[in-house]
Amino acid sequence: MAVAGRPEDVWSAAAAYEESFAPLCAGAVPALLDAAGAPASGASLLDAGTGPGTVAAAALARGWAVTALDPSPAMLARAARNAPGVALVEGALPPTCRCRTRRSTRQSRTSS
Numbered sequence: 001m002a003v004a005g006r007p008e009d010v011w012s013a014a015a016a017y018e019e020s021f022a023p024l025c026a027g028a029v030p031a032l033l034d035a036a037g038a039p040a041s042g043a044s045l046l047d048a049g050t051g052p053g054t055v056a057a058a059a060l061a062r063g064w065a066v067t068a069l070d071p072s073p074a075m076l077a078r079a080a081r082n083a084p085g086v087a088l089v090e091g092a093l094p095p096t097c098r099c100r101t102r103r104s105t106r107q108s109r110t111s112s
Contacts, residue, residue, distance in 0.1 A: 010050075012076070014052070014072060014074035014075050014077075014078055018051070018052040018078055021110035029054055029055055029058045030058070031053065032061055032074075033055075033058055033059055036059075038062070038063070039063045039064045039065075041101030042065070042109050043064060043065065043066040044064065044065040044066070044067065045059045045065070045066050045067070046067050046069060047059065047067070047068045047069065047086075048069045048077070048092075048093050048108065049069070049070060049092075049093075050068035050069060050070045050075065050079045050083075050111060051070060051078070052077070052078040052079055052082055052095075053077060053078060053080070053081075053083035053086065054070055055083040056068040056079055056080070056082075056083040056086045057082050057086075060083055060085055060086055064089075066083065066085075066086040066087070067086065067087040068083065068086045068087065068088050068089070069076065069089045069091055069092070069093070070088075070089075070090065070092075071089075071090065071091060071092040073090060076088050076090055079081075091102060
């Protein structure tokens with residue numbers, strides 16, 4: 001039995017995601033990449049929150065130079081397996097100012 005917070009929990013969570021939710025999301029990938037259009041010469045694509053690399057693999061197959069970004073080393077390991085040839089970066093996008101504004105606006109409304 002795994003202890004909460006231990007590395008094997010992260011790996012099992014990544015496996016569970018890849019086996020359950022990721023296939024549900026995969027159906028949208030062709031339309032997403034169709035909307036992006038054909039890559040121009042030297043064009044690159046950032047797959048932020050790559051997870052198991054579903055979008056990264058499909059974009060690579062369409063000729064994009066892909067950078068896959070994810071905060072989870074377990075997900076990046078799966079992306080490396082599923083999308084060999086992509087550049088892997090451990091990290092996340094910063095929160096946007098708009099999210100902070102909405103949160104503070106909501107708080108100010110409830111506190112008046």
